[in-house]
Amino acid sequence: MTGKVKWFNENKGYGFILGDNGKDIFVHYSEIREDGYRTLAEGEVVEYELMDSPKGPQAKGVLRSQKRGEDATPSVEAA
Numbered sequence: 001m002t003g004k005v006k007w008f009n010e011n012k013g014y015g016f017i018l019g020d021n022g023k024d025i026f027v028h029y030s031e032i033r034e035d036g037y038r039t040l041a042e043g044e045v046v047e048y049e050l051m052d053s054p055k056g057p058q059a060k061g062v063l064r065s066q067k068r069g070e071d072a073t074p075s076v077e078a079a
Helices: none
Strands: 002-009 014-019 024-028 045-053 056-064
Touching: 002 024, 014 045, 014 056, 024 045
Parallel strands: 024 056
Antiparallel strands: 002 014, 002 045, 014 024, 045 056
């Protein structure tokens, strides 16, 4: 599934993804699949597996749809 990061609190290590179905999906930093410091930015598009938990839908195996850095957004250099 895919969705957009609604918000993510780095200090608390969790946030919510707005799923393509319009529902809020809980995401914990431990489910972000990348090396180093795991965080997400508001508005970032992610892919994930959806699982049910006692508190509602939760994202598992979260991956960025596009890597950060040069490939993510073309930069504008000052002349």
